[in-house]
Structures are given as C-alpha cells and as structure tokens.
Amino acid sequence: MADDLLLRVIALVRHAGLDYGFLAEAYERNALLHGARLSLQVMFSTVVLSLILGVVLARLLISPRRRVAQLAQGFVELTRNTPTLVQLCCAFLVVNTLITQALTQWQLRNPLTPFFWAVAILSLHKAAFHAEALRGGIEAVPPAMVEAATSLGFSARERLWRVQLPLAFRAALPSLMNNTVELVKASSLASAIAVGDITYSALMIWTQRDNVLECMVLLLLFYGVVTYAVHAAGVWIERRLRMPGYGATSPAIAGGPAHA
Template sequence: MQDMNLTGLFIDLMGRLGLNYEFLATGYEAQIWRDGFITTLYLVAVTIPVSLIVGLIFAACLTSGRLWLSAPVRGFVELTRNTPTLVQLMFSFLVLNTVVSNMLGGAQNNPLSPFFWVVAVVGLHVAALHAEAIRGGIEAVPSSMIEAARGMGFSQFEILRYVQIPLAFRASLPAIVNGLISLVKSTTVGNAIAVSEITYASIMVWTQRDNVVELMIVLLAFFSLINFVVARVGSWVERRLAIPGYGL
C-alpha cells in the first residue's frame, strides 16, 4: 500500500538520522499515538468555545452591578486564578466526580468522563481569565456613551449586548488570544487523569520504546503548530473587527 510505503520510507529516513520511529510500523502503539493527536485536537476544539461562552457570561455577571450575580463569580474567578489547574483537575475528578457517582448510585451510572472533567476544569479556568479581560473592556466604555444609549431606551442588557460587549471584545482580543494559547497547552493536564491525549499517548509509547527525544520533537512541533494557527486566527479576527478611525 502507498501509505505503508510512505511510513516505511519515513522510518528508514529517520533511522539514518539516528531517530527511532519504528513503532509507527506496529499496529497497536501507532494507533494509540494517532488517537492521542485526535483527542488533543478534539479537546482544544471543545474547550475553546466553552471558555469563550462562559468567559462572556462571567464578565456580564461581574459587571452587572448585582451582588448575587457578581459575588459568586468573583469568588470563583479568584479561586481558579490563584490555584494550579492540575490541582483543580485532581480535586474535580477525585472529589466532585466521586460525589456525583455516589449520588447516582455507583460509578457505572456516572455519565461524566475524564474527558468531560478536563473540558470543564480547563475551560472554566481560562474562562476566568477571559472574564477579567472582557470586564476591563466593558468598564472602559465611557459612561456618557452608556447614558446616551439609556436615553434612547436601551435596557441594561441591550446596552451590554449591542454596545459594551462589541467594544469590550475588541479591546480584550489580544488578552483573549493569550488565554486561548495557554488553554491549548493546559489540555495536557488531562494525562494526570488518564485522558489519552497526545502527551499521555506519547508517555505510553516511550515507556515501551525508549524514544523520548523522537516523540518530544513531534510533541513540541504539534503544539507549536496549533498555537501558531490560534494566533493567526486571532490576528485575522482582530483585523476584521478593527474600527476605522477608532483607537481599537
């Protein structure tokens, strides 16, 4: 087969450079590794929108002026910003997940997978960072502009929806992109609770094959590529949303 020949060629070529990629020719380990890439991409693709949507909701709560909305979010933001993501993940999986299992009468009834907990913990952690950035943007909208909108009959929510968020999103976009880049890297914490993303899969392979350097090269290139794409998309959006004649 064409595919096998290409793989064989690659293994042979790398072998001449002293790099051992022989596991690619095996069925089992190559499969684990390929699935690891897909799981990481899947994690990133799900967690990014979760972080953005929750971040927006958090920012709206923080700036609502209603204590029952802002106080719990403020507490959560402080907690999640100031503690390690890995600890949060372990706490969520080992404590919260167990509580859920007990409530549902056993782990076999618990629909929440380790994958879910990575999305939830990393997504909410980055959402807290987004929220702070967006909050800054919302509060930077001049009060005279808000009064003008009120004077026209906009409700508080409509001002948020049509005036504050469009302006705040533009102002906070560089910070949001930074948050997303850190999100991509943070998905690797999944390996602590056996989510078979690419670092977990790589560890599985290199403990058998002793080819850490070879897999590291690919790992680093892989994450660099994802974040290169994230940064490029970010600057594309920034250019698209640029307001002519305005500072943002």
Template sequence: MNDSWLAAAVAALKPLGLNYAFALDVGERTAFLRGLVVTLQLCLLTIPCSLLAGIALAAMLTSGRRLLVAPARAFVELTRNTPTLVQLYCAFLVLNMLITQHMNGRDMSNPLTPLFWVVLVVSLHKAVFHAEALRAGIEAVPRITLEAARSLGFSRRQLLWQVELPLALRFALPALVNNLVDLVKMTAVASAIAVGDVTYEAIMIWTQRDNVLELLLLILAWFGLLTWLVSRAGQWLEHRLRMPGYGQ
C-alpha cells in the same frame, strides 16, 4: 505504498539519531494518531465553553449587583490562584468519586467521563481570565458612548449585550487570543487522569521504547501547529472586527 514510504522515512531519520520505529507498529501508530485527534477534540470543546463561561462571568462582575458580583469575584480569585492540575484532581478524584458513590447507591452508573472533567475544569479555569479581560474591555468603553445609548432608552441588559460587550470584545481580543493559546497548551493536563490525548499516548509508547526525545518533538510540533492556528484565527478576527475610524 504508504507503509513503504513510512518505512523509508523512519530509515532516513535513523542516522540522525531519531528512533521513530513506533510508527511502523500499527497498534502504536494508531494510538498516537488517536491521541492527536483527542487533543484536537479537547481544544474544539474547551475554546467555546471557556468563552461562553467567560462572558457570563464578565456580565456578573460588571452587573453592579452584589449578589452576582460577590460569588463571581470569589470564583475568579479561587480559580486563578490555584493550579489547574490541582483543580482537575479535586474535580475528578473527589467530586467525581462522590457522584459515582451516589449513583451506585441508586444502582446507576456515573455518566461523567474523564474527558468531561477535563473540558469542565480547563474551560472554567480559562474562563476567569477571559472574564477579567472582558471586564477591562467593558470598563474601557467610553462613557460618552454609554450615555448616548442611555439617551436612546437602552435598558441595562441592552446596554451590556448590544453596546458594552461588542466593544469590549474588540478591546479585549488580543488578551482573549493569548488566553486561548495558553488554553490549547493547558489541555495536556488531560494525561494526568488517563484521558487518551497525544501526551498520554506518547507516554504509553515511550514506556515501551527508548524514544522520549522523538515523541516529545512530535508533541511540540502538534501543539505548535494548534497554537499557530489559534493565533492566526485571532489575527483574522482582529482585522475583521476592526472599526475604521473608531477612537480617532
């Protein structure tokens, strides 16, 4: 039943000049669906990892301690001023190779997969943008609010985690959501090191068939859906975390 419905859909699109015959091949169809899942998996892994790393970097940048601020600032400048793809190549083709050589010298295999390196690099790359957005949010917290917290005996750590970050998150939320939308699209770099995401699987299919346009349309639709979901979640959070009367 499903195959007949799929065959009918492919036949209906053919007069429009769209060749989706690959969907009738079980192997190619399975590979493409697997690619959709891998892309979703990358998004679900990189979003929380990038946010946690961004919070840590923001805390370092606003700590007021030179030993924390200096390396954090250097990392931010280096990361945001170099292309993500170059960072991924450096991590996977250089750092991963060195780890592999070291592990082979001890008769052990390298446990770090290409998927791990994509999650690490993309998460850290976006984390610096999260950190800058949060830093701006922290600096936007009214001084009178901080003075009130200090008068209640809040320590520097309590001030950061219980006053500054909760307020900074609300101030920075639109920028953070924008960063996350960009992060979803950025996961497509995974195909550069043969991680089987939707882009990589599509490339493997269109090298065998003349259907580049058709697969690109599907890729655009998938990423459009994912980014729309992230945007909608961000709008819900903005409404949910809005503080009635604050700033009025």
C-alpha cells in the same frame, strides 16, 4: 503510497539519531492518531465553552447586585490563584469519586467521564481569565457611547449586549487570544486524569519502548503546529474586527507630514 512515504521519512530521520520505527506499527500509529484527534476535540470544546462561560461570568462581575458580583469575583480569584492541575485532580479524584459513591448507593453508574472533567475544569479555569479581560473591556467603553444608547431608549440589557459587549470583545481580543493559546497548551493536562489524548498515548508508548526523545519531539511538533495555527487565526480575527481609527496614530502626531 502513504506507507511508502512514511517508511522513507522514518529512514531519513534515522540519520539524525531519531528512531521512529514504531510509527510503522499500525497499533501504535493508530494510537497516536486517535490521541491527536482526541486532543483536538478537547481543545475545540474548551475554547468554545470557556468563551461562553467567560461572557456569563463577566456579566456577573458587573452585576448591580453586590452579592452576585462578590460571589463571581470570589470564584475568579480562587480559580486564577490555584494551579490548573490541582483543580483538575481535585475535581476528578475527589468530586467525581463522591458522585460515584453517591450513585452507587442507588445502583446507578456515574456518567461523568474523564473527558467531561477535563473539558469542564479547563473551561472554567480559563473562563475566569476571559471574564476579567471582558470586564476590563466593558469598563473601557466610552461613557458617551453608553449615554447615546440610553438616549435611544436601550435598556440596560440591550446596552450590554448590543453596545458594551461587542466593543469590549474587540478591545479585549488580544487578551482573549492569548488566553486561548494558553488553553490549547494546557489541554495536555487532560492526560493527568487518563484522558487518552496524544500526550497520554505518547506516554504509554515510551513506557514500553523507552523512546522518550522521539515521543517528546512528536509532542512538541504537534502542539507547536496547533498553537501557531490558533495564533495565526487570532491575528486574522484581530485584523478583521479592528475598529477603524482606534489606537491609530495620526501622521501629525507621529512627526510626519500631514496630507490633506
């Protein structure tokens, strides 16, 4: 049933000048499906890990220890001001090679795969942007709330985790979601170090069949659908976590009648 439907779609799209006959071949179809699953794994892993690292890095940025805050700020500036692709290639082609050479002397195998490097570097790169957004959110928390928490006997750590960070997360949520959307799109860079995601799979197919247009349309559709789904989830989360009255304009201020 599914194969018949696929053949009908292929025949229908052929009228538009696009030949997707290669999808009828099990090997190439399965290669694309495997690549799509691997792409989703990279996206999910980097989204989760980048948020965790972003929280840790934001905590270091506001550390009372000046040296720690300076080191964290230096990492953020270095990460934000260099291209993601350059960071990825340097990590995989330089750092990974050095690790491999060092382990070879001990007759050990390097356990770090291209998937690991893609997730690690993409997560660290976007964690720098998350950290700056969270730092701004933490600094935007009204001092009265911090003073109230202090008067209730909260320690500095409790104020951060129970008062400042939850409010900062809500305030920074639009920026965090924008960073997440960018991260989902940047996951395609994993193909540069031979991670077998959907971009890499499509590249392998069009080098053999010379069907760049068809493969590029598939990639655009895949990333367009996934990005839209992430965006829609972000809008839903923002609505769920919106602070009542925060940022709202009263009818009197807006020029409308004020009702009692």
